[in-house]
Amino acid sequence: MIITPAFAQAAGSAAGAGSAAGSFLSIAPLVLIFVAFYFLMIRPQQKRMKTLQASIGAMKKNDTVVTAGGLVGKVVSVDDVYANVEIAPTVKVKVVKATIVEVQPLGGKPAND
Structure with missing residues (x-):
């Protein structure tokens, strides 16, 4: 075959x-x-x-922010690239806006309470 x-x-x-x-x-x-x-x-x-x-x-003054490094604070002023954040009553730091991971609007819980 x-x-x-x-x-x-x-x-x-x-x-x-x-x-x-x-x-x-x-x-x-x-x-x-x-x-x-x-x-x-x-x-x-x-x-x-x-x-x-x-x-x-849309971040503005008195908003509460959390940075990638874990800092929680209240926004004092906002620039194009930076935001000044108050992390304690007399301690202010300049934070790059790209490192912010969360923005809570006005009335959020304060960082130091």
Whole structure:
């Protein structure tokens, strides 16, 4: 029982058509994982960063801020790049606005109580 070359070539082309669908099915789980990561991790982080940047841009005197270093204080004045923050009754520090991780509006709990 010998298979003719023509029959063998036809079988190879049928396997090639099936391999295109097989390669798509092998890539599909990776695409689904990326979509899940986007909606569960990337998109919420982008929304959080947008709200943080908006709150830093709207920061004004007497707002309570938390820096990346853990300092909690009340804003005394705001510049384009820096914010002067009072961390104790007579202690004021100049903080780079990019290091602020949280802004609480007026009426927040004071840092030294």
